[in-house]
Amino acid sequence: MDLKPIQKKRVYQEIIEQIKDSIRNGGLKPGDKLPSERELADRLSVSRNAVREAVSVMESAGLVEILQGIGIFLKEDNQDILTSRMDGLLNQQGLNLAELLEVREGLEGQGAFLAAARRTASDLDAIKIAYEKMKNAYALNQIAAEEDYEFHIAVVTAAQNATLLDAVKLFSDTFLLGVQHLRSRSIKAGKSQTVLTEHFEIYQAIEQQDAERAEKAMRVHIANAKKRHLLDSKFTSL
CATH class of the missing domain: 1.10.10.10 (Winged helix-like DNA-binding domain superfamily/Winged helix DNA-binding domain)
Known part of the structure; x- marks a missing residue:
């Protein structure tokens, strides 16, 4: 059976x-x-x-x-x-979004740390381009899930660790769906600028090759995403 x-x-x-x-x-x-x-x-x-x-x-x-x-x-x-x-x-x-964010916090926190320590000039350009795409999409009040994903993948790519990159890509479909879900709520709640500022802090720390600051910025960003999700769930679930 x-x-x-x-x-x-x-x-x-x-x-x-x-x-x-x-x-x-x-x-x-x-x-x-x-x-x-x-x-x-x-x-x-x-x-x-x-x-x-x-x-x-x-x-x-x-x-x-x-x-x-x-x-x-x-x-x-x-x-x-x-x-x-x-x-x-x-x-x-069916996958618990809060649990996914907890996994991402660990993986991408380490990714940001390594990216700040190992990134090349071309890596930094890729992160900057992804950030600008996201900024432009936000200005048009778009969900920008693909642009958000591109930013995070660019950061982990800069870590120069193929296994870590594969681990993050393993959740790509659910990552995108989670971002779509969270972003649709952030737009309605007027939190777009907060989300954008969090991404810029990550970029800036990697640009300045401050590994500890980059890791903290990434962990704070994902932890805040989890808080936003849980707070929203209190008011939308039965």
């Missing part, structure tokens, strides 16, 4: 699961408008906060589009592709 551990799902995951099932059953099709936030909350007997969280996660993953004053629409796509992407989203969200 093949048994799998039972995982408790959060309410927003159950909402996404029901939307996915409705697509599979033909009740919803790619491009369709979803019921309003209030209607979803009433029909599913959940809070509007839980609906907002579900919509935010789906928007971050590129599964829905929100048109202000009009509604929430499923992205135009093949039905099988859309439901498959929802399956992947639910599986990735």
